[in-house]
Amino acid sequence: PPTAPPPTAASTAAPTSPGPSPTALPETSPSPSPAPPAPAVTVSPTAAATPVAPAPPTPTRESTPLRANVGRVATALTVDGLQRPQDVSEVFGLDDRVYISVEFRDVREGARLGFRWRSHSCGGEYETGPQQSLRRGYFAFYVDETNCVGEHTVEITVDGAVAAAATFTVVDRPSVRN
Numbered sequence: 001p002p003t004a005p006p007p008t009a010a011s012t013a014a015p016t017s018p019g020p021s022p023t024a025l026p027e028t029s030p031s032p033s034p035a036p037p038a039p040a041v042t043v044s045p046t047a048a049a050t051p052v053a054p055a056p057p058t059p060t061r062e063s064t065p066l067r068a069n070v071g072r073v074a075t076a077l078t079v080d081g082l083q084r085p086q087d088v089s090e091v092f093g094l095d096d097r098v099y100i101s102v103e104f105r106d107v108r109e110g111a112r113l114g115f116r117w118r119s120h121s122c123g124g125e126y127e128t129g130p131q132q133s134l135r136r137g138y139f140a141f142y143v144d145e146t147n148c149v150g151e152h153t154v155e156i157t158v159d160g161a162v163a164a165a166a167t168f169t170v171v172d173r174p175s176v177r178n
Contacts, residue, residue: 067111070156070164071103071136077177083140090168093175098143098168102156107134114157115141119170122148127157146170 076085076099077092085101092098100115107113114127126141146152149172156164 064161066158066161066163067108068113068131068134068158068163069105070158071105072101073103073154073156073164073166074101075099075154075166075168076101079138079140083138085140089176091176092146092168092170093173093177094147094149094170095145095174096170096176098146098152098170100141100143100154100156100166102139102141102164103136104134104139105136107131107137109133112157112159113139114160116155116157117143117152119146119148119150119152122146123152127160 072085074085074088075090075092077087077089077096079099079101080086083101085099100117102113102115104113109132110130112127112130114125116125117123124143128139143152149170151167151169154166154168155162156166
């Protein structure tokens with residue numbers, strides 16, 4: 001015959017008998033204490049008897065696996081033909097192209113790879129279309145002429161979820177190459 005799951009505290013809780021001031025009953029008898037008692041907490045008789053459904057879990061990297069893994073993330077002044085970083089730098093001038101070179105691994109069919117960047121007054125984002133399966137490869141995203149002096153944050157995304165982050169700084173001069 002089918003069996004029911006064992007009862008839980010929420011399903012077996014019963015209200016205390018109505019009275020002038022119902023209070024929560026301790027699960028074990030407390031030891032006498034010479035310290036002054038804590039302020040009393042009043043509990044509604046129906047609060048203990050009304051089970052509350054738990055909130056649905058928030059998706060996390062552990063519960064919702066990403067369709068790609070991120071390896072190395074580097075900001076650079078240039079990239080090679082395979083989009084790997086060259087002239088790695090974290091500081092750029094206003095006219096410099098800022099490359100964000102990202103190593104993606106174990107990319108699954110349909111994954112969308114992208115990045116978001118922002119500073120105090122500007123930003124942008126880009127996401128690829130669905131990708132084919134890929135064991136390992138580099139993608140180089142870039143930002144031209146940021147026109148925003150200061151620190152910038154970059155988020156590397158897989159299907160819109162943040163998978164890694166980096167920062168770079170833009171200084172108030174045309175280029176850091178001079």
